[in-house]
Amino acid sequence: MTGGGLLLQGGTVFDGLGSPGRVADVAVVDGRVAAVGGDPPAGLRRVDCRDRYVTPGFVDTHAHSDLVHLLEEPQPFKLLQGVTTEVVGNCGLTFAPLDPASAEVAGELWSGLAAGVPIQPSGFGKLAERLDRAGPANNLALLVGHGTLRLTANGLEEELRPGAAERMAALAAEAFEAGAVGLSSGLIYVPGSYADTGELVALARVAAGYGGTYATHMRDEGVHLEAALEEAVTIARTAGARLQVSHCKAAGRAARGSSGRLLERLAAARLDGVDAQGDQYPYDAGATVLSSLLPPAVAAGGTEAMRARLRDPASRAALRTQAERGGVGDGGWTLAGPADVLLTGHADAGLVGRTLAEAAAGRDPWDALCDLVAGDPAATIVIRLMDEDDVRAILASPLVGVGSDSLAPTGLEHPRTWGCFPRLLGRYVREEQVLTWEQAIRKATWLGARQFRLDGRGLLVEGAVADLCVFDPVTVGHDGTYLDPDVPVTGIEHVVLAGDLVVEHGRYSGRRSGRVLRGPGSRLAALGGR
Numbered sequence: 001m002t003g004g005g006l007l008l009q010g011g012t013v014f015d016g017l018g019s020p021g022r023v024a025d026v027a028v029v030d031g032r033v034a035a036v037g038g039d040p041p042a043g044l045r046r047v048d049c050r051d052r053y054v055t056p057g058f059v060d061t062h063a064h065s066d067l068v069h070l071l072e073e074p075q076p077f078k079l080l081q082g083v084t085t086e087v088v089g090n091c092g093l094t095f096a097p098l099d100p101a102s103a104e105v106a107g108e109l110w111s112g113l114a115a116g117v118p119i120q121p122s123g124f125g126k127l128a129e130r131l132d133r134a135g136p137a138n139n140l141a142l143l144v145g146h147g148t149l150r151l152t153a154n155g156l157e158e159e160l161r162p163g164a165a166e167r168m169a170a171l172a173a174e175a176f177e178a179g180a181v182g183l184s185s186g187l188i189y190v191p192g193s194y195a196d197t198g199e200l201v202a203l204a205r206v207a208a209g210y211g212g213t214y215a216t217h218m219r220d221e222g223v224h225l226e227a228a229l230e231e232a233v234t235i236a237r238t239a240g241a242r243l244q245v246s247h248c249k250a251a252g253r254a255a256r257g258s259s260g261r262l263l264e265r266l267a268a269a270r271l272d273g274v275d276a277q278g279d280q281y282p283y284d285a286g287a288t289v290l291s292s293l294l295p296p297a298v299a300a301g302g303t304e305a306m307r308a309r310l311r312d313p314a315s316r317a318a319l320r321t322q323a324e325r326g327g328v329g330d331g332g333w334t335l336a337g338p339a340d341v342l343l344t345g346h347a348d349a350g351l352v353g354r355t356l357a358e359a360a361a362g363r364d365p366w367d368a369l370c371d372l373v374a375g376d377p378a379a380t381i382v383i384r385l386m387d388e389d390d391v392r393a394i395l396a397s398p399l400v401g402v403g404s405d406s407l408a409p410t411g412l413e414h415p416r417t418w419g420c421f422p423r424l425l426g427r428y429v430r431e432e433q434v435l436t437w438e439q440a441i442r443k444a445t446w447l448g449a450r451q452f453r454l455d456g457r458g459l460l461v462e463g464a465v466a467d468l469c470v471f472d473p474v475t476v477g478h479d480g481t482y483l484d485p486d487v488p489v490t491g492i493e494h495v496v497l498a499g500d501l502v503v504e505h506g507r508y509s510g511r512r513s514g515r516v517l518r519g520p521g522s523r524l525a526a527l528g529g530r
């Protein structure tokens, strides 16, 4: 940590709450913002911020960096974007609580999310402690995943066994006591997709009891978006939980133009007393597992059963009939054409960087898909799903914050992993003026910090934790593309983590100054934290 504090001099300061910027000095003492404007205390180290914007550190409300920060080398890919806190454990997929049996299945299904870190059996609190000890480059707030709870309590079976619901609730309670900030669900992924609304209400109620948020990758993001959002709102309302709708979008050609209805329903839920909001990444493509194009039922009973189904011509044909219906629970096959699906991870490395159409090499694309998933059930893709007008409409909404949905910063990943926040600012604020600086900064900071109750973060006022970002509004941006994603960001100049200047002139210090931020349910938090 830096000793005597910092004085960020002469920048235009944004509070994160949506106020316009104003020129002021920001004094940082003992890890907190000591003053904004006025006479600063003496003896602070001066950092020249003239012609720069000084904001709260960005809060990435939707990341999959759960295990990334356990890698031997520190991982500054978010810090270099100005992100000081990532909310991880999204889409129902977390790496705790896992017992030996569920850890093995998780290893088969979700290794694409694990950054190469071995997936081990672990209680939730143990994983949180391990992350804290390892020292993440930035702060982490942890969600507990419904899919993981279900996998551990019930394996990959569709029907809940007697006692499984109680087991899930008990494991969830343990996670909240260990500091989880919310419950996540991923209702297109097995085994999360097997849950009915009542099962999710019961767990969201546990979350609400500990002050946690319900964050959901909804059952459908395309033509059945409204029904899926209705379910999410019902769950939050019945359970009394805050709602975070993950990666808001109108997915697939048939859903083009539905962003307006999504935003209207979110607003209506708020008027109705549900604290509902969402997050979004500013791109027209998503990234997911290749198997999500198949009906989720394909995976019932485990990966060997799935491989057997995919290799059997009769069940392959039956799956295709279901997939082509394109209803809720039928998988994502109808969302995009084979040319819009880019393979980003596969056991056969020669396939990476090719589209599904290219990988099919003249064969039937459905057969190619089944072969590719059978060959690697954890294969990952980038998939062009969204219309740019829908992307912009959602960006303009004050109810939707920013979540990168990033995976590990290795290999051919979606460019959002390296550039989500700079792209928002450079492209959609400076170049296209879809929103103002203060609106974008609020969406990238306070909106998410508030929804996940990250106390003292996401705002730049006297007394707040000094997680800060200083950027150049003229150059901030990211030019990464789907085929060349890992290019350096521009314009992110300084990043401060609880008073520590961890990025200076765009260079990472190498210090692992992040920590795990415990949620309101945590006994540790009640005792004042570490």
Ligand SMILES: [Zn+2]
Pocket (backbone or CB within 6 Å): 090, 091, 186, 217, 246, 247
């Ligand atoms: Zn998701």
